Amino acid sequence: MKRILFLCTGNSARSQLAEALMRHMCRDSAATIGQFEIMSAGMAPESVDPRVYEVLNYHNINADNLTSTLASSLQNQHFDVVITLCDKANKECALFPDSDALIHWDFKDPKPLSDSQGFYDVFDGLKAKIALFLMLNGDNQSDTIGAVELFKIMSDPLRLRILMLIHDERALSVGDLTKALEVSQPKVSRHLALLRDSGVLHDRREGVWIFYHFPTDLPQWILHTLDTVRNGQPALINQEKIRLSAIKNRKKPQSIN
Incomplete structure (x- = not known):
């Protein structure tokens, strides 16, 4: 099983959406069910933004047990893939030097906006990125060539x-x-x-x-x-x-x- 960590600054919006969405998408795919353990963390964790729950509930995605986690508390754990979702977190990926892969998906922080539209936009962007990631990293892989x-x-x-x-x-x-x-x-x-x-x-x-x-x-x-x-x-x-x-x-x- 591959361990995936979504990393952001506050672990209150983008990375929470990514964690919940990827778990949901993995359960819906026969090629990826049981293949990934998914977590999220932040460099300076804050409470989960209520608009995260709004977006997840709208898409009928389980939003239970979402909590903010300090990234440094996980630095002694091995993650196969660390995916950063903002530039600040991208600069801190040295916390996980033994990860097999470090990936950066840059999404604009939706929290400063007064409404929820930015959260819906981030959700749509994450869905496309995660779908491609799962398609390319599910079963039926081999070490053909690099x-x-x-x-x-x-x-x-x-x-x-x-x-x-x-x-x-x-x-x-x-x-x-x-x-x-x-x-x-x-x-x-x-x-x-x-x-x-x-x-x-x-x-x-x-x-x-x-x-x-x-x-x-x-x-x-x-x-x-x-x-x-x-x-x-x-x-x-x-x-x-x-x-x-x-x-x-x-x-x-x-x-x-």
């Missing part, structure tokens, strides 16, 4: 186009890629071997055909990165897809999901 290695792989234009084509088609053979990319088979094979050896692609034989595809246990953060590139640069492989669609009687895999 971010540096992935971006090195994607920095090569040919490898990037190979990944984008397989992203669309689910699986492709060396012959299909050679025709779509208009490069030699040995060159395509060299790049496919690198992608396979890194763990980003798997190969599978069906008769005389070998198809390359993404492994089923590819980490969600890698899939999300590939999705972002594909949707952010939709015209990247237009010509390749046209050439691919022009291949007559193209063999397609039968057993790759």
Whole structure:
């Protein structure tokens, strides 16, 4: 179980919303239920702002047992991830030097506002951030490669186009890629071997055909990165897809999901 700590200055608004919301979202997700222990703390704790309860009650989220905690009282505990929610807390993350990850989500303090709208806005922003965090850090994770290695792989234009084509088609053979990319088979094979050896692609034989595809246990953060590139640069492989669609009687895999 991963231990998550939300850290803010007063532990009276933003971090309380984050703690209650993430607990709620974890219970609603089969991929994350029982995977996280969530806490919050503040550098100079204050009482929980009543508008926190208003927002949580409006969204039918359990607001019981919310208490303000002094961050320094937790500094001897290990947290897998410490998420700071304001600039001041971000400067104090040295309190938890053994944490596996330190993340900063900067949200404007809603307390100085006279009404509750700022609290609702913070809630909406936190919901989007937490949803992405849970999607990328739930089950089905593996130690395939790190971010540096992935971006090195994607920095090569040919490898990037190979990944984008397989992203669309689910699986492709060396012959299909050679025709779509208009490069030699040995060159395509060299790049496919690198992608396979890194763990980003798997190969599978069906008769005389070998198809390359993404492994089923590819980490969600890698899939999300590939999705972002594909949707952010939709015209990247237009010509390749046209050439691919022009291949007559193209063999397609039968057993790759």
